[in-house]
Amino acid sequence: MKSYIRMVLFLFVLSAISAILLTFFALETKEYIAKNRQKERFIHILKAMRILPEETQKLLAKDEKLKSMPDSTVQEKFQKEAVTIERTEYYLKKEKTEQILETFSSSIDVLELTPKNQIVLYKGKEFAYLPSNKVDYLHNLYIFRAKKEDHFYYTFEIAGAGFWDKVAGYMALKEGFKSIAGITFYDHKETPGLGQRIEEGWFQGQFTFWNKSIFREGSAQPELRVTSRKGTYDGEATQDFGKKQNEVDAITGASETSRALDRFVTKNLLHMFGRLAKIVEGKEGKEFFDTTTQAFLKNYPVAKP
Amino acid sequence: MSLFSAENKKIFWENIWKENPIFRQILGICSCLAVTNLVFNTFIMCVGLIVVTVATNVFVSLIKDYIPGRIRMITQVLIITVFVTIVDLLLQAFSYEVSKQLGAYVGLIATNCIVMGRAEVFAMKNRPWPSFLDGLGAGIGYSIILLTIAIPREILGFGTVCHYPVITSEGWVAWNIMIMPPGAFLMLGSLIWIVNSMGKKVAHEEKK
Numbered sequence: 001m002k003s004y005i006r007m008v009l010f011l012f013v014l015s016a017i018s019a020i021l022l023t024f025f026a027l028e029t030k031e032y033i034a035k036n037r038q039k040e041r042f043i044h045i046l047k048a049m050r051i052l053p054e055e056t057q058k059l060l061a062k063d064e065k066l067k068s069m070p071d072s073t074v075q076e077k078f079q080k081e082a083v084t085i086e087r088t089e090y091y092l093k094k095e096k097t098e099q100i101l102e103t104f105s106s107s108i109d110v111l112e113l114t115p116k117n118q119i120v121l122y123k124g125k126e127f128a129y130l131p132s133n134k135v136d137y138l139h140n141l142y143i144f145r146a147k148k149e150d151h152f153y154y155t156f157e158i159a160g161a162g163f164w165d166k167v168a169g170y171m172a173l174k175e176g177f178k179s180i181a182g183i184t185f186y187d188h189k190e191t192p193g194l195g196q197r198i199e200e201g202w203f204q205g206q207f208t209f210w211n212k213s214i215f216r217e218g219s220a221q222p223e224l225r226v227t228s229r230k231g232t233y234d235g236e237a238t239q240d241f242g243k244k245q246n247e248v249d250a251i252t253g254a255s256e257t258s259r260a261l262d263r264f265v266t267k268n269l270l271h272m273f274g275r276l277a278k279i280v281e282g283k284e285g286k287e288f289f290d291t292t293t294q295a296f297l298k299n300y301p302v303a304k305p
Numbered sequence: 306m307s308l309f310s311a312e313n314k315k316i317f318w319e320n321i322w323k324e325n326p327i328f329r330q331i332l333g334i335c336s337c338l339a340v341t342n343l344v345f346n347t348f349i350m351c352v353g354l355i356v357v358t359v360a361t362n363v364f365v366s367l368i369k370d371y372i373p374g375r376i377r378m379i380t381q382v383l384i385i386t387v388f389v390t391i392v393d394l395l396l397q398a399f400s401y402e403v404s405k406q407l408g409a410y411v412g413l414i415a416t417n418c419i420v421m422g423r424a425e426v427f428a429m430k431n432r433p434w435p436s437f438l439d440g441l442g443a444g445i446g447y448s449i450i451l452l453t454i455a456i457p458r459e460i461l462g463f464g465t466v467c468h469y470p471v472i473t474s475e476g477w478v479a480w481n482i483m484i485m486p487p488g489a490f491l492m493l494g495s496l497i498w499i500v501n502s503m504g505k506k507v508a509h510e511e512k513k
Binding site for chain 2: 018
């Protein structure tokens with residue numbers, strides 16, 4: 001009996017010491033981790049919309065690899081686009097946190113939509129410096145808006161179950177939501193060398209280089225397909241292979257990752273448009289969305305559950 | 306006994322070569338196969354494992370007289386998990402990119418047999434200083450092998466070392482197999498083969 005009491009007491013004391021140690025470290029590192037995660041999100045939002053800090057623009061302009069790449073044929077142009085996407089992410093990650101926050105603050109506005117359809121509009125500066133406990137990426141829908149060369153761009157998170165784990169990224173759409181301005185992935189655990197290739201420039205570049213749309217021709221419902229039908233870009237693209245405007249190329253050897261994207265991107269789009277269609281005619285909706293996008297959302301046929 | 310007595314030195318050096326956890330005891334193979342495609346990531350993983358092994362060994366050794374025999378394994382696992390979680394938090398806070406690239410493997414240090422093995426076999430029976438040396442030796446022994454595998458894997462797989470390009474030839478085609486787990490199997494198998502052959506040769510000469 002005495003030995004049992006000793007065992008319980010020992011485990012109790014050890015667990016208490018462990019809990020104190022872990023709580024101390026968790027509290028001490030909490031802010032740093034939150035800032036790192038926020039910086040990562042901002043980097044990908046900026047990358048999706050190609051809104052770049054000056055330093056990144058300068059580094060891209062000086063990049064030896066990019067400078068040496070020819071761009072006379074379609075194939076060469078596509079390859080250059082793929083490398084540009086990869087180098088953009090590389091240089092953005094090298095930027096100091098302050099620089100990323102500064103660029104985000106000066107170029108982006110944010111719409112926050114809670115599960116109860118409450119809307120909060122933020123200027124970039126307000127949002128960038130919000131305390132981490134005020135931003136709830138899990139439950140709220142966030143739309144990021146930027147204006148570039150007199151055109152509006154809207155970015156939102158795309159996330160879903162991949163082959164091994166959650167895949168999360170951002171997709172930027174041009175005003176009116178007709179075509180894709182950029183796509184990027186910031187979190188995934190897909191197979192190295194296979195599903196991991198969603199990070200590569202050729203995969204992300206095909207969405208923008210071939211002016212892909214999220215709609216099938218003649219349809220008002222989003223339907224973005226990641227398909228192995230007809231030809232592969234895979235860094236060697238010489239033509240669009242007759243793929244439809246809402247079709248992008250799957251990744252060879254990563255059928256499950258491709259199928260997952262095929263499934264969840266459209267699902268995300270349907271969900272987002274359904275929610276935005278309900279708020280677009282409100283004061284905040286009219287303030288946030290440009291007229292073309294408002295017209296699209298007003299006429300959007302909300303799918304019946 | 307002085308801090309650096311012959312016996313303490315032996316404890317440290319034995320884990321590095323004679324009793325090396327990877328090619329003598331075949332422990333810690335999972336992470337060895339998974340994280341050795343980039344030298345920098347491997348290095349961070351090694352530092353993490355050294356910290357966890359040393360801290361666990363010292364802590365277990367300090368409280369060994371109070372640990373009830375029937376729950377010693379649970380106690381060791383709890384201590385290991387606490388140190389692994391601390392390492393994971395520190396990585397996420399101060400080396401976020403590396404933490405993302407290492408992914409689940411940092412958490413899996415908790416299941417690394419080297420840590421548990423040293424705590425159970427050595428720290429439970431020895432004082433803190435020899436336990437510290439034992440943990441340090443085992444960690445460094447593990448690290449040497451991991452880095453020996455990582456350097457050729459990164460060179461052949463990416464043409465770089467610590468992201469610095471070492472193969473810049475236009476005609477160079479990266480060996481994709483080297484950045485995937487089969488590449489690590491090839492490297493580890495070859496390494497164990499070389500080391501065992503060397504060991505046999507030495508033993509044969511000693512016999513003569």
